[in-house]
Every structure is written in C-alpha cells, then in structure tokens.
Amino acid sequence: MHCPKCSSDDLKVLDTRAGKIASTRRRRECQGCGYRFSTIEEILREDLVVVKRDGRRESFDRTKLATGLRRAIAKRPIDAEQINGLLSQTLRQIESEFDSEVPSRAIADAIMLRLKNVDGVAWLRYASFYEDFMGISQFVEELVNLGGNKKGDKNGG
Ligand SMILES: [Zn+2]
Structure with missing residues (x-):
C-alpha cells in the first residue's frame, strides 16, 4: 500500500476498528508527508x-x-x-x-x-x-412512480 498523496509506502496504522460484519477499518498516517487516511478491509x-x-x-x-x-x-x-x-x-x-x-x-x-x-x-x-x-x-410503472410525487396536475394555473 502507498500513500495516496506522495506514494510513500512508509505508513503507520494509528487506529484499527472492527467494522460491521467482516470488515476492518484502519486509520493510517503516511510517515513521508504526514497525510492521514482510512482504509477498509473486507473478507472476500x-x-x-x-x-x-x-x-x-x-x-x-x-x-x-x-x-x-x-x-x-x-x-x-x-x-x-x-x-x-x-x-x-x-x-x-x-x-x-x-x-x-x-x-x-x-x-x-x-x-x-x-x-x-x-x-x-x-x-x-x-x-x-x-x-x-x-x-x-414494471419498468414503466417504476418510472411513473418516480415522477408521480407531485400533487395536482400540470394545467392547474
Ligand atoms: Zn505521503
């Protein structure tokens, strides 16, 4: 893994948290430029x-x-x-x-x-x-539903 900013691979993990079901979130800091970012690991x-x-x-x-x-x-x-x-x-x-x-x-x-x-x-x-x-x-029906949220009709005024 490399820093998204400077491409250094000298990264330090600051914090590791278990995410919801089968994922792990890590807070990382680049030792080259100090940039901090998070990564999420998931079991595939x-x-x-x-x-x-x-x-x-x-x-x-x-x-x-x-x-x-x-x-x-x-x-x-x-x-x-x-x-x-x-x-x-x-x-x-x-x-x-x-x-x-x-x-x-x-x-x-x-x-x-x-x-x-x-x-x-x-x-x-x-x-x-x-x-x-x-x-x-069904597709057309969904389209109609999507556009049909307005009240009243078009020639009201
Ligand atoms: Zn960096």
Missing part, C-alpha cells in the same frame, strides 16, 4: 458464484459490480464513500441470503433497491442496464 467470498440469466456461471467479481455502479452515478452528486457503503451493504445482504450461488438478478435488485434511496437518476440508469430483468411494464 471467493467461492461466491453468479448465475446469469442464461444459466452460465461465473465467479463473483466485485470490481465488475463497482464499474456498473460508477457508470450509473457518473456526474451525479454521490461520493465514493456512499457507493462503497452501498456495495458493502449489498454484498452482506447477498451473502446472508445465498449460500454459494447467487442469481445475477438478485444482485442487481439488491443494488437498485438501495440506489433508489440515494439518487433517482442513478437508479434509473442502473435499472436501464437491467431493464430486461424487470420486464418493460
């Missing part, structure tokens, strides 16, 4: 297998999941910490609900459920990557 389930819609299986890839999310939140006011939190929550849910094989749809659903609370636009983008999972009619 190497045995988790994703079952695609066509039945193909591939090993779970957190990076892939993160890439999809980053595409969805591009230019939205969401910070990396929020996205990491969302990813971690999703993974914990998946791990507690499934043993070793998890349908790709379940992962997408779990992510969308949380993303919807974070940012409607990012959620829509993410949902559109997976709209074939949801079926068009």
Whole structure:
C-alpha cells in the first residue's frame, strides 16, 4: 500500500476498528508527508458464484459490480464513500441470503433497491442496464412512480 498523496509506502496504522460484519477499518498516517487516511478491509467470498440469466456461471467479481455502479452515478452528486457503503451493504445482504450461488438478478435488485434511496437518476440508469430483468411494464410503472410525487396536475394555473 502507498500513500495516496506522495506514494510513500512508509505508513503507520494509528487506529484499527472492527467494522460491521467482516470488515476492518484502519486509520493510517503516511510517515513521508504526514497525510492521514482510512482504509477498509473486507473478507472476500471467493467461492461466491453468479448465475446469469442464461444459466452460465461465473465467479463473483466485485470490481465488475463497482464499474456498473460508477457508470450509473457518473456526474451525479454521490461520493465514493456512499457507493462503497452501498456495495458493502449489498454484498452482506447477498451473502446472508445465498449460500454459494447467487442469481445475477438478485444482485442487481439488491443494488437498485438501495440506489433508489440515494439518487433517482442513478437508479434509473442502473435499472436501464437491467431493464430486461424487470420486464418493460414494471419498468414503466417504476418510472411513473418516480415522477408521480407531485400533487395536482400540470394545467392547474
Ligand atoms: Zn505521503
């Protein structure tokens, strides 16, 4: 590991805290420039297998999941910490609900459920990557719900 500021690898751990389920948070200080930052270590389930819609299986890839999310939140006011939190929550849910094989749809659903609370636009983008999972009619219904929070109608004044 290197300092994000000066790239020195002379780092000191100031503080270690156990995070929620299977994660460890460490406060670090660069001995080169004094910069302080935190890292989160998580236990990765190497045995988790994703079952695609066509039945193909591939090993779970957190990076892939993160890439999809980053595409969805591009230019939205969401910070990396929020996205990491969302990813971690999703993974914990998946791990507690499934043993070793998890349908790709379940992962997408779990992510969308949380993303919807974070940012409607990012959620829509993410949902559109997976709209074939949801079926068009449900997707449209969700769209209507998203825009239907205003009271009254458009030609009121
Ligand atoms: Zn440094």
